[in-house]
Amino acid sequence: MTEAVRGAARAWRPRVWPLLAVCALIFAPLRAEADCLLVADAADGRVLLETGTCDERVTPASTFKLALAAIAFDAGVLKGAHDPMMTYREGEIAWGGDKWRGDIDPEAWLERSVVWYSQRLVRALTPERVSRTLRALGYGNADLSGDPDAGRGPEWSWIASSLKISASEQMAFLRELDAGTLDLDPAAMSQALALLPAYDGGEGWRVKAKTGGAFRLRPDGGVDRSRGWGWFVGRAEKGAERLLFVRQVIETNGARGSPGRRVRDDVLARWPVIAREALAAR
Template identity: 50%
Template sequence: MVRRLFFALVAGLALAGSNAAGMAGPICTLVVDSKSGAVLTENGDCETRVTPASTFKIALAAIGFEEGLLQGPQEPVRQYRKGEVDWGGRAWRGLVDPTSWMKHSVVWYSQRLTRQLGADKLEAWTRALGYGNADFSGDPGKGNGLERAWIASSLAISPREQARFLRGLLNRTLPLSQSAMAQTEALVERFSIDGGWTLSGKTGGAYPRRADGSFDRARGYGWFVGWATRGDTRAVFVRLTQDEVRHSVSPGLRARSALLAEWPALAARFAR
């Protein structure tokens, strides 16, 4: 077991320092104690803000529960409408409830929530939650903030701000009702891994824009953010990567796979 952890740790450190072609280069790996906020692991640039992509769904769920737009893990159920974004495949083209919205990262469900809330209310809430720059203006001159502010557009957040927001959610210190925070925490997908850990987290993937406004699909940002629990130990984690070549698999999914594989080695540094 010790031998496996050693080689996993070496591999994880090599990945963190590598910019080899074909790999996602980590921008930040941040792990903090959920209660005290003490930094347990920090590598890379955890201060610079970038698009939150679908990690924004955690904040949007909390706001949605607080505003009564979400009533529970299965309510409301909504039906896909022709013409709505459907690049997520079959899971996006049928009936979607809050649980499947979060699990499959259904963009059109988010867009219906943001339209119901409106830009003024979204900006007020994200400022109150300390969620990045709280900017829902969207692409300059496009008037599309309610459709894509969080997807490689105006809304931006740093890894450190992600961790601070998640700590507030877990510690129930955000300016939200206890019920809204508890229901949001329960909605986030869980993964059981070796060593008795359960990781709850949300992926996010988006592509930065070039000067001409097109998307640079070889430089995708990948997020995996959430919290890890084993017994009485709970830690908030944030992984942010950026690709160097184009891939067929979402950068967010690959960020998640990498962190789940590396977690036992990362945890070995602080968990006893």
């Protein structure tokens, strides 16, 4: 992370103004132990809206794919939206069912959030190189050690394991990635951002963002749904307006399904309200 961006992040804080209405609209549907919402102006990185606890490091889950994509494009392991195409091998993770099987290219990897494709990229790049690059980019604790005692090494590190990042750190990383100021090839950063899935944000807003969802993993490899993490991280555009956002929740309600998809659906349903409140704070 550049010193200039660190300084900007420290200097620009959201103005103090009544947030009760927007907080009620944003947080009411999700039953969570902790929430964070950050919205920043993409033009200068100013944080326009900040609610909740945003400095606690938690698993990035599949939002890590955005950083991994940028690193892999920079290294030449990824070459384009459809290159390389990789084919599922029996025995690899297929939590997503049939849509994770068959042929997967980089575009489908991010859109379908395919874990085995990420694992192959980490192997190709080597965990040491990925960790070293994450550290240089200021991406959380950059710890890809995983849980060796549980038989889950670096290729599991971003799934409720050793790699952790706070919402504030996610925003700092996203700001530099969007601005093209990370110590990576500019084309690699643009290619990574171009892979983000696109959504209709309502009222003319176009949202491009990555979900992330994970539960605790038990020693036997099963899922402990008593604690889940959900993310939705990306940017939104409407005409000349460009906003960056990070939404993160910690769920303790034992709900089934992906926390990341719940967070995504919640943000998209409320995006026009969130955007209006953020822009009003400028």
